[in-house]
Amino acid sequence: MWWMKPGFRLHCQLWYPLSKTLAEDAAVKFAKENGLDLVSIHPGYVIGPMLQPTLNFTSEGIINLIKFGTKLYSDGIYRLVDVRDVADAHILAFENPKAKGRYLMVGTMIPSSEIMEIINKVYPALGQFQRYKESSSVESLTYNVSRARAEDLGVEFTPVEITIKDTVESLKENNLLNF
Known part of the structure; x- marks a missing residue:
């Protein structure tokens, strides 16, 4: 935002x-x-393995999507970034004397339905995909977030499939999602 x-x-x-x-x-x-000199890192919706054993806002959003098909955003589009990529960006910005200004950290923009497809492919036991119905507003996506500056800094974004899998695994390991 x-x-x-x-x-x-x-x-x-x-x-x-x-x-x-x-x-x-x-x-x-x-x-x-x-x-x-000032460098600012602006992450999108941060997910991935959790350090803490309790729910945070973003993890709760993923759980609600899985359990109830509830979208966090009205347009159903998630601007995701892996927490490990955000950490890397901070280190790279600190170590690079040429780093300056604002860096947007969004690894991918993905509809809720595609998140559920990835989850159901990796974890078919969840069987939740039928609960989720994509709204037509997804088709009206009219902007994108450029990864160019972050990639110029040296950030290598984690594939969304790995980020989502590791998020679900972390939720499972912390007994926040049972299946």
Whole structure:
């Protein structure tokens, strides 16, 4: 949601993304006033293996998609990035003196139905695909998120199939998803 202007976020009471935008604006201002270089990493919907044994927002969204067919986003499109890729981006940005500005971290844009297809292919025992019906709004996707700057930094995005599989495995290992 980094593409929205602060006024829109305020009007819609999108407090979390508004706080992220205002924090970045303050950091940019501070860096400029103090002659500092600033690099910001902006991840999409972060999934992958969890360090903690409890649910976070993104993991809960995947569980709700699996169990109930509930989409997190009204358009049914997930802008996914593997947590390990986000970690790599931070390291690469720190180590590369030429790194500057904003880096968008979205490994893939994928409809909910394709996420479910991947899950059902790897875990047929879940048998949840029939619960999910894709809405026609998916066809109206009119933008994409470029990976070019992140790839120029040296990020090698994890294939979405691996990220989804590792997410489900992590949920299973933490007894948050049983099958």
